Amino acid sequence: xxxxxxxxDGAVVAGLVRRIRExxxxxxxxxxxCGGQTHTIVKQGLDELLGDxxxxxxxxxxxVCVTPLxxxxxxxxxxxxxxxxxxxxxxxxxxPGSECDLQQIRARGGNVxxxxxPLDALALAQANPDRQxxxxxxxxxxxxxxxxxxxxxxxxxxxxxxxxxxSHVTVPPAIAAVLDDPDNRVQGFLAAGHVCTVMGWKEYExxxxxxxxxxxxxxxxxxxIVEGIHLCVSQLEEGRHEVENQxxxxxxxxxxxxxxxxxxxxxxxxxxxxxxxxxxxxxGLGLRPEFADFDAETRFDVGDRVVExxxxxxxxxxxxxxxxxxxxxAFGKACTPERPLGAPMVSSEGACAAYYNYGRLRTPVRTGx
Amino acid sequence: MCLxxxxxxxxFSNDRGLPMGLVDFGGVRRECCLSYVADQVTVGDYVIVHxxxxxxxxxxxxxxxxxxxxREMSQLDELExxxxxxxxxxxxxxxxxxxxxxxxx
Numbered sequence: 001x002x003x004x005x006x007x008x009d010g011a012v013v014a015g016l017v018r019r020i021r022e023x024x025x026x027x028x029x030x031x032x033x034c035g036g037q038t039h040t041i042v043k044q045g046l047d048e049l050l051g052d053x054x055x056x057x058x059x060x061x062x063x064v065c066v067t068p069l070x071x072x073x074x075x076x077x078x079x080x081x082x083x084x085x086x087x088x089x090x091x092x093x094x095x096p097g098s099e100c101d102l103q104q105i106r107a108r109g110g111n112v113x114x115x116x117x118p119l120d121a122l123a124l125a126q127a128n129p130d131r132q133x134x135x136x137x138x139x140x141x142x143x144x145x146x147x148x149x150x151x152x153x154x155x156x157x158x159x160x161x162x163x164x165x166x167s168h169v170t171v172p173p174a175i176a177a178v179l180d181d182p183d184n185r186v187q188g189f190l191a192a193g194h195v196c197t198v199m200g201w202k203e204y205e206x207x208x209x210x211x212x213x214x215x216x217x218x219x220x221x222x223x224x225i226v227e228g229i230h231l232c233v234s235q236l237e238e239g240r241h242e243v244e245n246q247x248x249x250x251x252x253x254x255x256x257x258x259x260x261x262x263x264x265x266x267x268x269x270x271x272x273x274x275x276x277x278x279x280x281x282x283x284g285l286g287l288r289p290e291f292a293d294f295d296a297e298t299r300f301d302v303g304d305r306v307v308e309x310x311x312x313x314x315x316x317x318x319x320x321x322x323x324x325x326x327x328x329x330a331f332g333k334a335c336t337p338e339r340p341l342g343a344p345m346v347s348s349e350g351a352c353a354a355y356y357n358y359g360r361l362r363t364p365v366r367t368g369x
Numbered sequence: 370m371c372l373x374x375x376x377x378x379x380x381f382s383n384d385r386g387l388p389m390g391l392v393d394f395g396g397v398r399r400e401c402c403l404s405y406v407a408d409q410v411t412v413g414d415y416v417i418v419h420x421x422x423x424x425x426x427x428x429x430x431x432x433x434x435x436x437x438x439x440r441e442m443s444q445l446d447e448l449e450x451x452x453x454x455x456x457x458x459x460x461x462x463x464x465x466x467x468x469x470x471x472x473x474x
Contacts, residue, residue, distance in 0.1 A: 003375040003415060003427055006436045015443025036372050117421025145405060146422040194373045197425045249432035250417050250425045259405040259424055
């Protein structure tokens with residue numbers, strides 16, 4: 001398929017890998033922010049190709065993984081209400097809450113439906129005027145324009161029986177949190193290409209400057225990722241710390257302005273708890289007061305919740321890059337994609353699921369120089 | 370949900386004022402919201418689609434250029450590598466060795 005197959009060319013990847021090896025005078029530690037990139041890296045074995053010169057730490061950029069348990073529990077409570085049709089992206093259905101997941105709520109008679117786009121949820125609300133349709137608005141800056149549009153349209157078209165349970169997060173505060181951690185080992189970042197497609201990269205410039213780290217906006221195909229690593233390693237070797245754009249075919253410094261501006265009109269920055277990581281100030285998006293009528297948390301009294309994560313799941317350490325998934329005692333034993341303990345084992349973008357599905361069940365054998 | 374894919378616009382439509390369109394993803398077609406890219410796209414353009422919304426137009430010229438540069442680089446690497454191997458074998462032959470190989474022949 002065009003714009004996919006070319007960027008999967010093995011010879012080009014091999015050429016870039018040779019260049020990274022030539023450039024590196026020491027081993028560098030980089031973090032890819034986005035779960036989509038994690039999957040490409042693990043599936044294609046890019047980390048093992050470069051294991052002796054670059055260590056890849058997998059970042060917290062998987063929305064399924066970082067949606068806090070409290071929000072999952074609220075989703076479960078809403079989905080169990082008899083008047084509600086609860087709609088969600090498919091990958092949230094098996095994320096374990098405190099007691100069960102959305103799929104189990106559905107099995108018990110709850111009306112839970114998977115939608116591809118939030119506009120599908122809105123259409124469902126119009127088709128079912130006697131029911132309340134709630135959409136689980138999760139994700140990073142990539143899904144925010146879609147979710148913002150659904151709320152905007154609901155107001156525009158006067159659709160009263162539609163509301164959203166919001167649990168949006170944003171990338172730059174998470175990068176700052178990683179760098180502020182006293183145990184941080186990350187020396188350079190591959191920023192998420194599609195987040196920057198929407199937002200541009202201006203927000204990353206102060207981060208690169210303050211923390212003196214290279215940040216390379218990177219795409220998702222193997223060639224993109226290896227080129228992103230090459231640019232990052234070159235900066236580190238030359239002592240530079242700039243924001244650079246590898247994903248030129250989709251990203252500009254300004255981002256997609258109409259999308260960004262609708263997000264700003266519908267949402268505002270709020271403090272947000274990240275599952276496995278904790279609260280990060282001003283790291284989330286919540287509805288602006290003028291859209292409060294569409295907030296499911298006020299329309300239905302779901303209450304405030306404080307819940308604990310299962311003790312044997314080390315998802316937090318995986319999400320912060322402190323351990324690799326196979327270093328968790330539960331990995332592949334008590335926790336598998338069929339019976340996940342933590343969210344990173346559920347999502348198609350989660351690091352634990354990537355390691356499990358691609359057979360990374362133990363420490364990789366180091367090859368190469 | 371976070372996986373965006375490139376697809377080609379085949380048709381425009383409009384849902385009560387909202388710009389929509391049919392996007393072809395390697396044979397699979399789906400209706401997508403084109404509101405955020407409406408002023409820059411025409412039928413035949415490639416867009417990156419996330420959860421039913423086009424979030425950018427793919428810059429085809431740039432995509433082609435980047436790929437050509439990278440491919441050329443890898444071909445140059447390949448040529449260099451072949452030359453190195455050839456030089457080494459030649460040097461080995463001149464030293465009267467068997468090209469560094471075993472003594473099977």
